[in-house]
Amino acid sequence: MQVTMTVNGEEVTRDVEPRMLLVHFVRDELGLTGTHWGCDTSNCGTCVLWLDGEPVKSCTVLAAMAHGHSVRTVEDLEQGTVLDPVQEGFVREHGLQCGFCTPGMMMTARWLLDHNPDPSEAEIREAISGQLCRCTGYKNIVKAVRWAAEHRPIPAQATSDEMSVS
Amino acid sequence: MTAVEERPANPVGFGRMLRKEDARFVRGQGHYVDDLQLPGMLHGAVLRSPLAHARIVSIDTSAAEAHPKVKAVITGKTLESLKLAWIPSLSHDVLAVLATDKVRYQGQEVAFVVAEDRYAARDALELIDVEYEPLDPVMDARAALEPGAAVIRDDIEGKTDNHIFDWESGDAAATDEVFANAEVIVSQNMLYPRVHPAPMETCGAVAHMDRVTGKLVIWCTSQAPHAHRTLYALVAGLPEHKIQVISPDIGGGFGNKVGIYPGYVCAVVGSILTGKPVKWMEDRSENLMSTSFARDYHMHGEIAATRDGKILGLRVDVLADHGAFNNTAQPTKFPAGFFHVFTGSYDLQAAHCKVTGVYTNKAPGGVAYACSFRVTEAVYLVERLVNCLADELGVDPAELRMKNLLRPEQFPYTSKTGWVYDSGEYPRALRLAMDIAGYEELRREQAEKRARGELMGIGVSFFTETVGAGPRKHMDILGLGMADGAEVRVHPTGKAVVRLSVQTQGQGHETTFAQIVAEELGIPPEDIEVIHGDTDNTPFGLGTYGSRSTPVSGAAVAVAARRVRDKAKLIASAMIEASPDDLEWEKGRWYVKGNPTQGKTIQEIAFGAHGNVELPEGVEGHLDAECVYDPPNLTFPFGAYICVVDVDPGTGQVKIRRFIAVDDCGPRINPMIVEGQVHGGLADGVGMALMQVIAFDKDGNCLGGSFMDYLLPTSIECPSWELGETVTPSPHHPQGLKGVGESATVGSPPAVVNAVLDAIQVRHADMPLTPAQVWRAMQGRPFRTDLAIE
Numbered sequence: 001m002q003v004t005m006t007v008n009g010e011e012v013t014r015d016v017e018p019r020m021l022l023v024h025f026v027r028d029e030l031g032l033t034g035t036h037w038g039c040d041t042s043n044c045g046t047c048v049l050w051l052d053g054e055p056v057k058s059c060t061v062l063a064a065m066a067h068g069h070s071v072r073t074v075e076d077l078e079q080g081t082v083l084d085p086v087q088e089g090f091v092r093e094h095g096l097q098c099g100f101c102t103p104g105m106m107m108t109a110r111w112l113l114d115h116n117p118d119p120s121e122a123e124i125r126e127a128i129s130g131q132l133c134r135c136t137g138y139k140n141i142v143k144a145v146r147w148a149a150e151h152r153p154i155p156a157q158a159t160s161d162e163m164s165v166s
Numbered sequence: 167m168t169a170v171e172e173r174p175a176n177p178v179g180f181g182r183m184l185r186k187e188d189a190r191f192v193r194g195q196g197h198y199v200d201d202l203q204l205p206g207m208l209h210g211a212v213l214r215s216p217l218a219h220a221r222i223v224s225i226d227t228s229a230a231e232a233h234p235k236v237k238a239v240i241t242g243k244t245l246e247s248l249k250l251a252w253i254p255s256l257s258h259d260v261l262a263v264l265a266t267d268k269v270r271y272q273g274q275e276v277a278f279v280v281a282e283d284r285y286a287a288r289d290a291l292e293l294i295d296v297e298y299e300p301l302d303p304v305m306d307a308r309a310a311l312e313p314g315a316a317v318i319r320d321d322i323e324g325k326t327d328n329h330i331f332d333w334e335s336g337d338a339a340a341t342d343e344v345f346a347n348a349e350v351i352v353s354q355n356m357l358y359p360r361v362h363p364a365p366m367e368t369c370g371a372v373a374h375m376d377r378v379t380g381k382l383v384i385w386c387t388s389q390a391p392h393a394h395r396t397l398y399a400l401v402a403g404l405p406e407h408k409i410q411v412i413s414p415d416i417g418g419g420f421g422n423k424v425g426i427y428p429g430y431v432c433a434v435v436g437s438i439l440t441g442k443p444v445k446w447m448e449d450r451s452e453n454l455m456s457t458s459f460a461r462d463y464h465m466h467g468e469i470a471a472t473r474d475g476k477i478l479g480l481r482v483d484v485l486a487d488h489g490a491f492n493n494t495a496q497p498t499k500f501p502a503g504f505f506h507v508f509t510g511s512y513d514l515q516a517a518h519c520k521v522t523g524v525y526t527n528k529a530p531g532g533v534a535y536a537c538s539f540r541v542t543e544a545v546y547l548v549e550r551l552v553n554c555l556a557d558e559l560g561v562d563p564a565e566l567r568m569k570n571l572l573r574p575e576q577f578p579y580t581s582k583t584g585w586v587y588d589s590g591e592y593p594r595a596l597r598l599a600m601d602i603a604g605y606e607e608l609r610r611e612q613a614e615k616r617a618r619g620e621l622m623g624i625g626v627s628f629f630t631e632t633v634g635a636g637p638r639k640h641m642d643i644l645g646l647g648m649a650d651g652a653e654v655r656v657h658p659t660g661k662a663v664v665r666l667s668v669q670t671q672g673q674g675h676e677t678t679f680a681q682i683v684a685e686e687l688g689i690p691p692e693d694i695e696v697i698h699g700d701t702d703n704t705p706f707g708l709g710t711y712g713s714r715s716t717p718v719s720g721a722a723v724a725v726a727a728r729r730v731r732d733k734a735k736l737i738a739s740a741m742i743e744a745s746p747d748d749l750e751w752e753k754g755r756w757y758v759k760g761n762p763t764q765g766k767t768i769q770e771i772a773f774g775a776h777g778n779v780e781l782p783e784g785v786e787g788h789l790d791a792e793c794v795y796d797p798p799n800l801t802f803p804f805g806a807y808i809c810v811v812d813v814d815p816g817t818g819q820v821k822i823r824r825f826i827a828v829d830d831c832g833p834r835i836n837p838m839i840v841e842g843q844v845h846g847g848l849a850d851g852v853g854m855a856l857m858q859v860i861a862f863d864k865d866g867n868c869l870g871g872s873f874m875d876y877l878l879p880t881s882i883e884c885p886s887w888e889l890g891e892t893v894t895p896s897p898h899h900p901q902g903l904k905g906v907g908e909s910a911t912v913g914s915p916p917a918v919v920n921a922v923l924d925a926i927q928v929r930h931a932d933m934p935l936t937p938a939q940v941w942r943a944m945q946g947r948p949f950r951t952d953l954a955i956e
Contacts, residue, residue: 034194043873098672099191100417137845
């Protein structure tokens with residue numbers, strides 16, 4: 001079947017099997033591999049992306065269900081060369097280690113801050129409680145989200161040198 | 167809101183520094199195995215056994231082969247023709263790649279389909295018809311050796327039972343004598359249940375055999391790419407120089423990604439058969455049900471002491487459930503890993519342990535999940551026994567530990583089972599943890615709450631880790647010595663590249679290994695590129711597990727960097743026209759003693775080394791060095807942990823209120839990264855103590871086969887960790903470093919369990935202390951957690 005949706009601001013159309021999961025659609029059909037596949041049962045949250053502005057676990061959403069809707073993935077967090085403060089916060093507060101849960105965590109964090117710009121530690125923990133991280137023990141993820149709450153987006157010039165290190 | 171301040175300058179050497187690798191991860195630009203797309207790539211899927219023990223009567227693959235998108239169907243018969251149906255295990259047993267005669271655990275690999283896409287591959291699995299003849303499954307390790315138990319490994323000639331090995335350590339006679347004369351003996355049965363590391367990324371591989379060049383490239387979730395390459399060469403008979411193993415970014419390992427899994431081998435065979443790249447990524451259930459589990463140790467421990475609380479001896483009998491194949495990953499001489507470090511952190515007179523390994527109808531493995539080769543089990547055993555003794559004697563468990571901890575002047579300390587602990591200041595670490603916790607005040611609060619009927623518990627644990635395997639004369643895996651190579655190369659302009667044999671799974675090697683070189687050479691870490699995870703581009707070594715990267719590979723890098731520095735001295739002497747004996751080093755620069763203005767920076771020397779400086783006799787140009795580091799001993803990080811819990815008396819629900827962790831891993835390369843690793847390990851400990859278990863029902867069904875059933879701690883269960891630090895350098899590591907990756911996973915479970923049992927005033931109940939288990943323990947009838955609840 002043919003599906004058309006807006007992904008990170010661009011309209012895309014693909015022929016896919018009706019049963020194709022949204023996580024496989026963005027990863028395999030669109031090459032947006034920042035969204036990860038971790039459990040199949042909506043427990044781990046490595047596949048979290050936005051569907052019409054709301055975080056969803058894309059391993060339990062069909063690509064067909066996103067037809068006519070808008071999807072935002074981790075690749076859209078950075079605008080031009082300006083990192084989202086959530087991204088910068090994860091770097092500064094060491095909110096990641098292996099990096100596998102990180103995109104999903106950041107998508108949830110950005111949604112939280114859009115709706116609650118000054119969340120408490122308890123509110124942050126509640127927001128990410130449907131997602132698993134095996135490396136960080138969560139403390140630094142909480143700190144990273146707080147950092148993002150306390151800072152504006154970074155001017156491009158300030159980060160381009162350092163963040164170009166790969 | 168504040169404007170973004172400048173990022174702090176990076177230290178030239180050790181110190182807090184943001185991670186180099188994060189730039190790609192926060193952009194979703196990591197390169198994990200499943201991200202790889204190659205032209206013409208096919209997809210594999212594994213058909214798995216629904217039964218725990220059954221004879222295979224027949225396998226009919228014809229319908230699957232007729233599927234229009236299927237390119238190959240591989241069974242045990244296909245592999246037999248390639249002599250790959252069975253491969254050597256990591257413990258001198260064999261392991262079925264695809265079952266030929268019987269299936270021996272639920273989830274075992276039976277067939278492999280290669281198809282055009284991952285959905286078609288899964289569809290085709292449904293078309294394979296396997297006829298099984300069910301056999302009695304052996305699910306209870308304690309019944310595995312009973313007469314009449316079904317023999318699981320009848321593939322081994324002459325095998326008539328499920329016994330794998332008996333192994334012992336320590337002095338049995340001396341220990342018996344200590345126990346015969348002891349005033350107090352406390353004994354306790356305890357289970358360290360089967361758990362699974364469950365990294366967020368499952369295991370997988372992309373294999374590509376190029377039929378023209380004969381080169382096999384395997385992108386793989388491997389913690390040990392060099393060991394994998396050699397094993398593929400040895401097992402499959404492929405020429406080693408034509409095999410390239412690439413471990414790209416890995417989404418967590420924790421020991422789950424040490425071994426070679428049947429899926430990897432099938433992907434290789436699939437590529438050989440089709441001539442196309444073949445990707446295989448397991449799903450979460452496959453990961454939990456078939457790949458390397460951890461623990462499953464049924465332990466009977468005894469502790470002997472004087473009435474006034476001096477610990478005298480330990481005696482331990484262990485039944486070790488290894489699953490259907492003995493595939494535990496540990497140095498060859500140590501079938502129970504380093505379990506014989508179970509005397510822990512205490513000064514005692516004698517100790518003895520006996521370990522018996524058995525086969526059961528469960529997935530193979532056993533050494534994984536940040537266990538440091540079973541130091542987790544050892545620490546849990548001794549730290550529970552010490553608490554049982556405190557309970558028996560009616561003394562405070564922290565006080566009892568303080569009284570018996572090894573004293574600083576006893577180091578290097580030779581334990582009663584032969585380990586030589588390198589360095590330690592144990593009482594200082596415990597005191598610091600107690601101070602951070604406000605221990606005495608907590609005990610007062612607890613007394614007040616108890617008087618009101620509230621259940622508050624305080625748990626203490628002290629651990630000695632045993633990491634950095636290991637000296638080649640004692641330690642090998644399948645004959646490969648556990649040394650690691652490193653190469654440091656300084657480019658003409660003074661930038662450098664470091665090549666490692668170890669492989670990060672999130673530990674931050676691209677940052678910390680640059681800092682190791684920076685510390686030795688004074689080159690800024692941002693000027694140092696770290697290359698790892700590609701066997702064609704890095705020196706040989708055994709990889710990252712057992713917290714060995716810093717103690718072994720870190721030492722290799724430090725020594726190689728020092729060799730570069732020594733060579734730089736000779737070149738500097740030629741450039742300055744001074745005797746090398748007259749030169750002194752300050753970080754980043756050789757200069758003339760007494761005349762600091764006359765010197766050359768490492769960058770100037772690097773250009774000189776590649777330029778037209780007339781080099782001293784016997785000195786070759788360029789500026790690089792290598793090292794293969796054979797560690798003289800293991801390193802012994804340690805720590806003191808205190809956990810504070812509140813238990814709901816109505817439901818048995820445990821809430822962790824505080825967790826204090828004081829770690830001593832020697833000097834810290836990057837304190838930020840060390841603290842992060844400790845945080846993660848503490849979460850592991852909370853999970854194992856309260857939530858995680860892979861149990862089975864009597865029919866052999868795995869009861870932890872998805873994240874719906876195998877519960878991992880979330881941000882809600884984890885408290886905001888409180889850390890402390892002491893620094894006791896290792897005397898034999900060139901930079902005094904000890905390693906830390908697994909310390910918190912090793913040390914934290916007994917602290918949590920001790921806290922919960924302290925709250926409910928019960929001597930022992932097995933992990934995980936779920937609300938049901940706590941409730942039952944409060945009623946005096948805790949249950950076995952490895953089997954379905956009766």
